[in-house]
Amino acid sequence: MDRELGGIYFDGRTSRAHRVTLAVRDGTVHLAGDVERSTPLEEMRVAERIARAPRKLTFPDEATFEADDQEALDVLLRATGHRDSTVVRAQQSWRGALAALCVTAGVLVLGYLFVLPASADLVARNLPVSVERQMGQGTLALLDRHVFAPSRLPEARREALAARFARLVPPDTVGAMPDGPAPQWQLVFRKSRIGPNAFALPSGHIVMTDEMVELLDDDGAVMATLAHELGHLHGRHLTRRLVQGSIVAAATLVLYGDASSLVAGLPALALDLRHSREAEGEADDYAVALLQRNGLPLAHLERVFAALHGLEKGMKVPAYLASHPATAERLAKVARLRRHGE
Known part of the structure; x- marks a missing residue:
């Protein structure tokens, strides 16, 4: 697999933006352009998807890469076998968010009705x-x-x-x-x-x-x-x-x-x-x-x-x-x- 993405690279030490291209070959991330470096893909961290905010790839030394084309980045990540966690996928689904809200409300209600009184009774009896x-x-x-x-x-x-x-x-x-x-x-x-x-x-x-x-x-x-x-x-x-x-x-x-x-x-x-x-x-x-x-x-x-x-x-x-x-x-x-x- 050899796909290239244009984007911005920040070294994590200064605010300067570097124009680079990113490619993944043989399980390794390669940067070319203003900065050249190579890092094993398994050492990279992929930011969670948050609404329309751009996803970033983070290197082991906290340098980051931000792709110009976020959809192309998603395609590249899927091609490398990357999958968002269950929690992240649920956050992107209104059904998952609704289910989480219902579960949270249920836990709060049960806690208020049963756990809180029982805890208060236990503390009071043992004071x-x-x-x-x-x-x-x-x-x-x-x-x-x-x-x-x-x-x-x-x-x-x-x-x-x-x-x-x-x-x-x-x-x-x-x-x-x-x-x-x-x-x-x-x-x-x-x-x-x-x-x-x-x-x-x-x-x-x-x-x-x-x-x-x-x-x-x-x-x-x-x-x-x-x-x-x-x-x-x-x-x-x-x-x-x-x-x-x-x-x-x-x-x-x-x-x-x-x-x-x-x-x-x-x-x-x-x-x-x-x-x-x-x-x-x-x-x-x-x-x-x-x-x-x-x-x-x-x-x-x-x-x-x-x-x-x-x-x-x-x-x-x-x-x-x-x-x-x-x-x-x-x-x-x-x-x-x-x-x-x-």
């Missing part, structure tokens, strides 16, 4: 408690500066509620909850600008607003609410959601022990606890198990959901409601459990 406590440190203080005010409930009332909850015996492992005893917790009350709310922080604080106590107007219902939040704390739901929402920062935490990136997102996350249905179901089941173990009627938990559902129907939806979707459905579930228990 040392000391690291989790570090993540929660300072969050309550930050919320106190911007969202909360000191509780206006009488101190005796707050102490009585905390003491009553402390006397309750946590249930054994419930469903998918992590094994082991319930985590240490500290109940704090706050006056809030965001209305009725209750949530648990990785630091072990269970925050209940004065407005939530006033809304429930029943100590048993307050215990049921706290039991639900203890379930979130035991299940490390906030940590799991934080990890899932900041998977890159979580990877940094695992590799280097730096929790600062995760801590930065805690305050906003604490006030926007849109837990998944799975997490809410786990916390509900935990609250049911805690009430039953301590001989308390499930009517208390039912009263919590009824009060929240009443606010929801009246279109007065506080942050607590926004973080606990499908209130009517959960109310119906607890009502069925209570009737079955009776």
Whole structure:
């Protein structure tokens, strides 16, 4: 085979263009003209085809040849036995590009729905408690500066509620909850600008607003609410959601022990606890198990959901409601459990 192509040669050291002709004979590339050189064909690199951009042949020393006639270059390459890779050929085909796009979209969807939650759960379950406590440190203080005010409930009332909850015996492992005893917790009350709310922080604080106590107007219902939040704390739901929402920062935490990136997102996350249905179901089941173990009627938990559902129907939806979707459905579930228990 002896085919010649005209083109431009660059030596890779200067910007000067050299006019040359290229020929392939006996498995060797020969240049003639301003530059003369010969190189085994097997040592040459062929650039991928990219739209209308000219394809280049690259020599071992990074010098390049650019043919004047790209179609003639393609013919020459095929004659030498050169074949583009499967990936390159797929890039040139709209069917291949569409198939790649569909596969990529499928991988992303499956990763988001299954791999990401599973990874977040694995990281959260294996975080040392000391690291989790570090993540929660300072969050309550930050919320106190911007969202909360000191509780206006009488101190005796707050102490009585905390003491009553402390006397309750946590249930054994419930469903998918992590094994082991319930985590240490500290109940704090706050006056809030965001209305009725209750949530648990990785630091072990269970925050209940004065407005939530006033809304429930029943100590048993307050215990049921706290039991639900203890379930979130035991299940490390906030940590799991934080990890899932900041998977890159979580990877940094695992590799280097730096929790600062995760801590930065805690305050906003604490006030926007849109837990998944799975997490809410786990916390509900935990609250049911805690009430039953301590001989308390499930009517208390039912009263919590009824009060929240009443606010929801009246279109007065506080942050607590926004973080606990499908209130009517959960109310119906607890009502069925209570009737079955009776």
